[in-house]
Amino acid sequence: MDADDVIESYVHDVARRLPPRKRDDVAFELRALLREDLRSRPDGGTPESAVEMLRELGRPAETAARYHRPFTLVEPSDTWSFLVAAVAGGVVAWVMIPPKWTSVATLAWLGLLVIGFAGRGLILRRRPEAFAWRPHRVRRTDRASRAGVLAQFTAWAVLLVVYLNPGPLTYTDDFAGPLRMPWLVAILALHLALLALVFQRGRWQAWTRWTRLLLTVEAGLQLGWHCHYGDVFADPGADALVLPWVAALAGVLILVAALMFYREVTRVEPAPRLSVV
Structure with a gap:
């Protein structure tokens, strides 16, 4: 195999990845460019130097992508x-x-x-x-709305109260034991303490945002575990009635945590406003 054969092999592998209407034109152009580059090399263009040149250029799929944007399932x-x-x-x-x-x-x-x-x-x-992209207001994620934090605190507090005192319903002895019920109580208590701290300071920090995210995930997983493992209420009919709603709440918490995570990994701190003199 001589140098021309090496180039022809590369051109073929590039062109076959292109739409039919572009293949011949791209092959003709690429073949001419590669031959010219090879002739300009000090060794005059041996098969070995041709292989080295083409490997430096990149895989055929990468070169084909420079001529035509390939279709991808996920951009x-x-x-x-x-x-x-x-x-x-x-x-x-x-x-x-x-x-x-x-x-x-x-x-x-x-x-x-x-x-x-x-x-x-x-x-x-x-x-x-x-x-099309549209402009939007960039909010400073370190500022905590005290009204929003208070609303979150109230919602988690209500969940904790209902969890500890389910009204006319009675938990099974297995569920009320030390290995199942108390874990969510600890998670909710930590969440309430975190929100109280943020309310007092009036701002979020990186560690408080990530802690809130982890506690939200843990609460969702704990509620989901309750729905999948053993009986929760002494009355089987109560399980059939209440647990689907508990599972729905667990799903909502996981979705909220996913949104929090996405915002954190794509977070950009906005620049301070320039003062006009």
């Missing part, structure tokens, strides 16, 4: 969004759906995600203006 810019949505959906399926259907629900969710992101990509290729 690189959407990778984080896809990953967070996939993980959050899988966890939500675990906490909300009976164990025998969890795997099916998770696979169905992943399939819907792939189809959704692929459809969005197709629309963008044909109509780039379909998802």
Whole structure:
């Protein structure tokens, strides 16, 4: 195999990855450029130097992408969004759906995600203006709205009170034992203490935001575990009536935590406003 054969092999592997209408033109142009580059080399263009030159240029798929943007199911810019949505959906399926259907629900969710992101990509290729960027107000995430923090504190406090005192319902001895019920009590108490601290300071910090995220995940997982493991109430009819709502709450908490996580990994601190002299 001489140097021309090496170049022809590379050009073939590049061109076959392109749409039919572009293959011949790109092959002709690329072949001419590569031959010219090879002739300019000090050794005059041996097969070995041709291989070295082409490896420096990149894999055929990478070179083909420079001539034509390939179709991808998930755009690189959407990778984080896809990953967070996939993980959050899988966890939500675990906490909300009976164990025998969890795997099916998770696979169905992943399939819907792939189809959704692929459809969005197709629309963008044909109509780039379909998802045009629009300006929005950037809020400073370190400032804590005391009204918002108070609302969160109230919601978690109500959940803790109802959890400790379910009214006319009675917990089973197994559920009320030290290995099941107290864990969520500790999580809710820590969450309330954190919110009280943020309310007092009037601002969020990195560690308080991440702690809130982890406590929200833990609360969702704990509620989901209650729905999947053993009886909760002494009356079986109460389990059938209440636990689906508990599972729904667990799913909402996981989705909220996923949104928190996405905001944290994409967080950018806005620049201070410039004063006008």
